Amino acid sequence: MAEAQAAPRKLPYVAAITDGVRQVLKEQENAFVIGEDVAGAGSVYGYYKGLLEEFGPERIYDTPISEEGIMGLGAGAAATGCRPIVDLMFMDFIGECMDEIANQLAKMRYMFGGHARLPVTVLTMAGAGASLAAQHSQSLEAWLCHVPGLKVVMPSTPYDAKGLIIAAARDDNPVFVVLNKTMLAMTGEVPEEAYEIPLGEANVVRTGRNYTIVATSRMVHEALKAAEQLKAFDIDAEVIDPRTLQPFDTGTVVASVKKTHRALVVHEAVRTGGLGAEIAACIQEEAFDYLDAPVARVGAPFSPVPFSPALEAHYVPNAERIVAEVRKQLGL
Amino acid sequence: MAEAQAAPRKLPYVAAITDGVRQVLKEQENAFVIGEDVAGAGSVYGYYKGLLEEFGPERIYDTPISEEGIMGLGAGAAATGCRPIVDLMFMDFIGECMDEIANQLAKMRYMFGGHARLPVTVLTMAGAGASLAAQHSQSLEAWLCHVPGLKVVMPSTPYDAKGLIIAAARDDNPVFVVLNKTMLAMTGEVPEEAYEIPLGEANVVRTGRNYTIVATSRMVHEALKAAEQLKAFDIDAEVIDPRTLQPFDTGTVVASVKKTHRALVVHEAVRTGGLGAEIAACIQEEAFDYLDAPVARVGAPFSPVPFSPALEAHYVPNAERIVAEVRKQLGL
Amino acid sequence: MTAQISDQTLLDLHHRMVRIRIFEETAGKLMEDGKIPGALHLYVGQEAVAAGVMVHLGNDDWITSTHRGHGHLIAKGGAFDRMFAELYGKATGYCKGKGGSMHICAMELGMLGANGIVGGGPPLAVGAAFSSRFRKTSNVACTFFGDGASNEGAFHEAANMAGLYKLPVVFVCENNGFGEYTAQANHQAIVDVADRAAGYGMPGVVVDGMDAVAVYEAAGEAIERARRGEGPTLLECKTYRFYDHVGVRGMGLSYRSDDEVARWKERDPIKLLEARLAEHEILSPDQARAVHDEVTREVEQAVAYAESSPLPEPDALLEDVYA
């Protein structure tokens, strides 16, 4: 540990996930991991590797390919005293268990008059850019954020991945941790000790004077690139990563916009009906008189995710598209 | 018929649905109705009553309680030459078949390079206010509008119900017709003959000078009530019913706002992450310089639908809440 | 077999069944009189199933219920007053009026809620059973579901997982021959839902759901098997609902013949049990009537409690969304 503090430890995003889950299994005796190919294989992306060996088969379970059954099991186990960590291999499969999520997990506490707790942490993999086509590339967090009773986080760095997983698992509500498959190899500082990133607190990853970019997950890094390119247009952009999408830290975003007077929201999900719409609507509601221009939005176009890399390259938002949108918005 | 033209026929919303479906079954030999309790019972809300007798068991089918199977059957039958009318008894059950909807029905044409057509019309019942609690009262159209490949309509009158059902069934894409259970008894003019309400065309149900209210489904009527009450504040509100939510008639809405300079969007769905956010975001993007105030939004609060009428009365948006929101927005 | 069952247990079964019957008859009237809002799915006719299973369970054993859930909660020990209060949407109800009939629950009694989603219960029960074992208890879970629900994917996935993990859960199928207005023959190509058990590696048992003692015995074996760690059982109880799918007269559709209804009513589970109790001189007709009268008084008091209870305050709307 002393060493670790001396030279801060660096880990890839994939290992930070493992580290966060390991921490949870250590500190919560009623926590267990359950999902498809999570135990023997350590998940198809390997982020549970080693946990079976470390914690044994009593703490991590492979399941049949039964998303409804798995999510329902998580809800039932949570309501009766456990703290399940449920793995949904790809976020694209959420439609298979959306009833268990939206009608059971999210509503049981309320329907039961507050007489139940549902401390379920769901880890799931989103994101395009890996040539996995329309059914293995989606970012569907907007569906979840529209459902009262759920919380949603999207870590954009290894540090946040570990901290948000721990915070999610310590929370007594269902929390979805939406990961991104294209960031798994990205390395960053990840302290050895347990730490929490409080749910509902945004992170100002770059401070700026005269422009606000709100970006989630992988888009945070594209936004930072865009911010560099925007200097050429006398734009000093502040980049905000909400980290938690539900509940949303409107305060931090609005305060920034009141300072910068111009804003853009970017996410990887389809632009139409994406969470960017909610964020943009909130910004203009709460900072209308401060806005010098409409709140701009960048997201995926209105189509399924194409397989061909030649098309997918035009599908996933990036720094160039952010810059282009800002220039269009400001007529630069 | 001559008579009917002389004195325009009035029908309740429920009978207008039947009339629309009847028209489709008459004009499309490959159309059939399939769903839970649609044939023998004529649906639990009775809107298929008489169709079994009129068209016979070859055109209308009761199913097991198997939403995944039903929606998948619809997609498979449509891709192979039929034009199914699929009934999803309550929109709350959409989570049971969201995979078939979002990953198969919506994406097959695109994934197949355009080599398939999916002419499926889905009728489903939304809406709170009937003391049916959290799992039989939801309006989840925002989920559907975020999925490229789907179309979504929400009829607010008997006339629109028939016209939109016919237009939906004539369209070669999956179209969701989202009905509202509290409007079933509402009567209105419904011509005998077949007519279409073109998908993607909004309806200006009340013209006004200095305020725009965009309202969907049942909220159209609350908006009209609110418009009357707003006269007292020198507000002459224009009320727009998009009728089709996907594709959305942004043009009509933006043109209105450029004229009125102030806007509010109201729907029955949960406000956070609802389609109102998308509409508000679009309005400020396209009419920013014309806006005298932020685009306001009214929707359900961030909670599941409560059972107790005492609570549900505060849950469902109404004219009073619309007026209150307008006054807050304009400081009246 | 029957030798095993004590007079006391027989009286217990009878009492639970009468409690369900009178509660439901009353609730049905109150709904038709417009006093209870929303939809009620009455359990009348199926009382032997809830009673026969629940007699074996303690408050730490979990059950999941259905949209037709009053009977399950009553048999599990639910209090009439808080139940009626919930049906009335009052603040004193089991769910503070937020759940109503379709979501009524009592966690302290191990009742994991009625459920408005057909097939919603089995996965939750598998989770409760998984939890019981994970937390090293000897508790079991029983999940009640209908013939119609057995066609939901959720049932299939839950049953497969229960068989795979050998979980202490009993799948109690209340086969009343209909899913809403659709007869079993029009929703599945099988007669015995229990035939599906083999596909999950669990035993399937069919029992007369109108015979409380038969249910009691079959459920006892399945529950003991589960407690011994030998895994799940699919227990199918052939039963019938005496009233419409919703409410008493409901939509007034003719989806089943009066004859059929009459024939089943001849096998009214309470009548059958009372005949047996009289025959074995365990409970005379007069004593039986006394039980009914006693329960009727209780129900009347509970209704009065519900009617005089306060409605929830508007602030309650946004409470209990999150812990």
Next chain:
Amino acid sequence: MTAQISDQTLLDLHHRMVRIRIFEETAGKLMEDGKIPGALHLYVGQEAVAAGVMVHLGNDDWITSTHRGHGHLIAKGGAFDRMFAELYGKATGYCKGKGGSMHICAMELGMLGANGIVGGGPPLAVGAAFSSRFRKTSNVACTFFGDGASNEGAFHEAANMAGLYKLPVVFVCENNGFGEYTAQANHQAIVDVADRAAGYGMPGVVVDGMDAVAVYEAAGEAIERARRGEGPTLLECKTYRFYDHVGVRGMGLSYRSDDEVARWKERDPIKLLEARLAEHEILSPDQARAVHDEVTREVEQAVAYAESSPLPEPDALLEDVYA
């Protein structure tokens, strides 16, 4: 039985299997060489199933496939050049490069698409079968799915509906013993997926999936039964995939022993069929080699076609979303 099968049919089976094998071996190499993007699930080892079923089908008979779909499309008559072009993401592919391996389809051949969703196929096939009957054709639908997929609710609901409506559909379960890296014993408590058939009121048949003739005969009966309007069949083919779940070496996990793989490879379906063909002097080893060489040349040409084909234009991104 075997008497029924003609030499010509045997040669047809062999040719389809060799086409699949060589296509897949080549695709696997190209993927490992980084020429094919995304994920490939190779069908090598399971060729007898696709061939044995597809020989009975015409272009108006529908099939639904899985993530492991190349073999199904090839056996259904898929053209190598458009298939490789699709795997390369080229505009000349079956799906204009928009679908790739996991969504490759050919509507004109009655191939309703590979599917990235496990369990996605059965409901679609039930729809195709429903459609065939509704449109008064005598066509059937065959839906291929794995042992793992048999645990999805979608399979359950589709099978129940097929049994109920007596639809002309055959449920072909390719039981290769694993769902990804999870052995069958760890995902279901049964050995024969066919045991689930009884729960849907349809016959369940188990056949050696490495024996093309056995599959041919069992599939023939099931398909004829469906065409005669006698309803669906669940046909389970015991088979094995020779390579990893994804790609050739895949994640290099040790979830199955080399022994096990070796034992199954001894029963390589192509070797078994070629031995039989030689024995009955229908196809000599030299002639067999000639078939392989011929197919190899075809594959090489197809790869060249794919590599020289144009990528889709950016405009294509927003095309084909709506009709």
